[in-house]
Structures are given as C-alpha cells and as structure tokens.
Amino acid sequence: MNRSKPLLVTGGAGFIGSNFIKYYLDTYPNVPLVNVDKLTYAGSTSKVKEVESHENYHFIHGDITDEKLIHQIFEDFPIKGIIHFAAESHVDRSIEDASSFIDTNVKGTMILLQAAKHAWEQRGELKTARFHQISTDEVYGSLDDDGKFNEHTPYDPRNPYSASKAGANLLVKSFGYTYGMNVVLSSSSNNYGPNQHVEKLIPTIISNALNHRSIPIYGDGKNIRDWLYVEDHCRALDLIFHHGKSMESFNVGGGNEMKNIDLAAEICEILDQTYPAYKGDLASFKELITFTKDRLGHDRRYAVDDTKLRGTLGWQPIIDMQQGLQETVEWYVDQWTPLSR
Numbered sequence: 192m193n194r195s196k197p198l199l200v201t202g203g204a205g206f207i208g209s210n211f212i213k214y215y216l217d218t219y220p221n222v223p224l225v226n227v228d229k230l231t232y233a234g235s236t237s238k239v240k241e242v243e244s245h246e247n248y249h250f251i252h253g254d255i256t257d258e259k260l261i262h263q264i265f266e267d268f269p270i271k272g273i274i275h276f277a278a279e280s281h282v283d284r285s286i287e288d289a290s291s292f293i294d295t296n297v298k299g300t301m302i303l304l305q306a307a308k309h310a311w312e313q314r315g316e317l318k319t320a321r322f323h324q325i326s327t328d329e330v331y332g333s334l335d336d337d338g339k340f341n342e343h344t345p346y347d348p349r350n351p352y353s354a355s356k357a358g359a360n361l362l363v364k365s366f367g368y369t370y371g372m373n374v375v376l377s378s379s380s381n382n383y384g385p386n387q388h389v390e391k392l393i394p395t396i397i398s399n400a401l402n403h404r405s406i407p408i409y410g411d412g413k414n415i416r417d418w419l420y421v422e423d424h425c426r427a428l429d430l431i432f433h434h435g436k437s438m439e440s441f442n443v444g445g446g447n448e449m450k451n452i453d454l455a456a457e458i459c460e461i462l463d464q465t466y467p468a469y470k471g472d473l474a475s476f477k478e479l480i481t482f483t484k485d486r487l488g489h490d491r492r493y494a495v496d497d498t499k500l501r502g503t504l505g506w507q508p509i510i511d512m513q514q515g516l517q518e519t520v521e522w523y524v525d526q527w528t529p530l531s532r
C-alpha cells in the first residue's frame with residue numbers, strides 16, 4: 192500500500208474515527224488525510240481539535256449520501272485509500288426509526304463505492320487503491336453461552352442497525368467480486384475509550400454515576416459483550432488496511448467478555464476508589480444501578496474469534512481491561528461538567 196497518497200476517512204469526528212485519525216497522523220505524519228463528517232449528534236470537531244493545525248489534515252463538513260460532494264472530494268484529492276467509519280450506530284435509535292440507518296449505512300456506502308470505483312478506474316488504480324469497510328460483530332447475530340463468531344459465520348442481524356451494516360458489508364464485497372476493487376472488511380467487538388458518545392453504555396454508567404443518577408441496565412444485566420480498547424482497535428485497523436489481503440474479512444476482539452451488570456459494578460468500584468469525594472451520601476456508586484425494561488431484540492452475547500488477525504498480521508491487544516477502564520474513567524471525569532441533581 193502506497194502511503195504517500197491521501198487517505199479518506201469518513202466519520203472521523205465520531206468515536207472510533209477520531210481516535211483513528213489521531214493515531215494515524217501520529218504514526219504517518221507525512222500522509223495527507225481527508226476527514227469527511229456530517230457532524231450529527233455523535234460527531235464533533237472537538238474530538239479532532241488536537242490535529243486541526245496538522246499540515247496534512249483536511250476536514251470537510253459533509254454527508255456521505257451527498258453524491259456530488261463525494262465525487263468532488265475525489266476530484267480535489269488523489270485519494271488512494273478509504274477507511275469507512277461513517278455510520279449511524281446507536282441500536283436504540285435504529286429501533287425507533289430505521290430510515291436514517293438505511294440512508295447513511297447502505298446508501299452512503301454505495302455512493303462512496305461508486306465514486307471510488309469511478310475515480311480509481313480513471314487513474315488505473317482500481318486494484319491498488321483500497322476500500323476498508325469498518326463493521327461490527329453485531330452483523331453475526333447472537334451467541335449462546337459457548338462459541339465465538341469467526342469470519343465465516345453467516346450474517347444473522349437482529350436489529351435495524353446491524354441489518355444495515357450487514358447490507359453495507361455485502362455491497363462492499365460485491366464491488367470486489369464484480370469490478371475487482373481492492374476491498375477489505377473488519378468487524379470488531381464493542382469499543383470503549385475516550386470520546387465515545389454519552390448514549391453508549393460505558394459513558395452512560397460514568398456520567399450517571401458522577402451526577403448521582405440511576406445507572407440503567409437492560410433486562411437482568413446478564414447480556415455479555417466483549418470489550419476492546421479503542422487504541423488497540425486503531426492498531427489493528429492500521430495492519431488490516433496496509434497488509435490485509437484483498438477481499439478478506441478480519442475480526443478484531445478484545446478478549447474481555449463481561450456481563451453488563453459486572454461491567455457497571457467494575458466501573459463503580461473504580462469511581463469509588465479513585466474519586467471517593469464524589470460519592471456524597473452514597474456508600475458506593477453501585478447503589479445507583481437499576482434494571483430497566485429489556486431492549487427489543489436484545490442479543491444475549493457477542494464474542495469474536497480473532498485468531499486470523501493475530502496469526503496472519505501479528506496483532507494482539509496491549510491494553511488490558513482494568514487499565515483501559517481506569518484510563519477511560521479518568522478521561523470522562525476530566526471532561527465532566529456537574530449537572531443539577
């Protein structure tokens with residue numbers, strides 16, 4: 192992969208995208224990087240503020256469903272690679288209204304693919320320039336107590352969000368099969384770390400605890416997720432983008448399966464020990480944990496087998512769960528603005 196040509200990152204003002212941009216510009220400071228983001232509720236330029244003055248960073252405020260804009264980006268920059276993060280990703284919102292998920296996740300991906308194909312065919316780069324689709328373990332459906340998803344597990348999405356991501360993934364693969372585009376896909380387990388939107392589980396637990404508000408846990412709290420620190424994910428994406436074989440899919444896992452109730456308790460313990468002055472009248476932040484009506488179609492367990500990634504590209508996570516949660520809690524406390532209780 193030629194690193195001297197500009198990289199297009201979509202959704203780079205979101206959680207994983209912003210962390211990736213900072214990682215990438217630090218690792219490859221001489222590579223021009225173009226970030227296009229719609230700046231919805233989950234995206235903010237504040238997340239990439241520290242790279243705004245970087246000479247090789249370019250930000251474009253725009254929607255990936257804007258076909259004219261996307262084609263213009265390819266005219267203005269000789270894009271050699273795309274890492275496609277941009278997506279509607281909040282499951283609860285997809286259950287309330289799936290339309291924006293289809294527009295962004297499916298239609299937006301199609302527009303990006305068509306613009307890339309058009310530009311790369313003209314430049315004779317169709318087989319060398321790369322399109323990296325960022326996906327999720329949710330496309331595989333739900334697991335029982337045993338086993339893990341691997342790259343050959345059939346898709347079995349259970350909510351509109353995961354269905355839209357599965358559809359986008361299939362579109363990406365179809366452009367590889369039909370036109371010979373150089374595409375690669377990766378699906379990760381649940382990410383956590385700095386800059387995640389407050390609607391996600393870990394930021395919700397931290398924010399509600401600090402503000403002495405109930406910490407809502409769906410159902411019986413025994414739904415299991417595998418957690419991956421976002422910085423470890425960024426390193427995996429770097430390897431997959433530059434060294435993964437075309438048309439291949441890779442799973443990225445953290446090896447940190449936890450029940451939601453246990454995760455909430457662990458975060459409360461970190462807060463108890465690190466910030467005891469914030470407890471007020473509480474003996475422990477755990478007193479705030481409450482159970483709420485379960486989410487519709489709530490998958491019981493996710494876990495991915497990332498043996499392929501570890502074996503072929505030599506990746507492994509370096510941030511363990513305890514360290515990652517400690518750093519995440521400290522980051523959110525630093526950002527915290529107390530609310531009236």
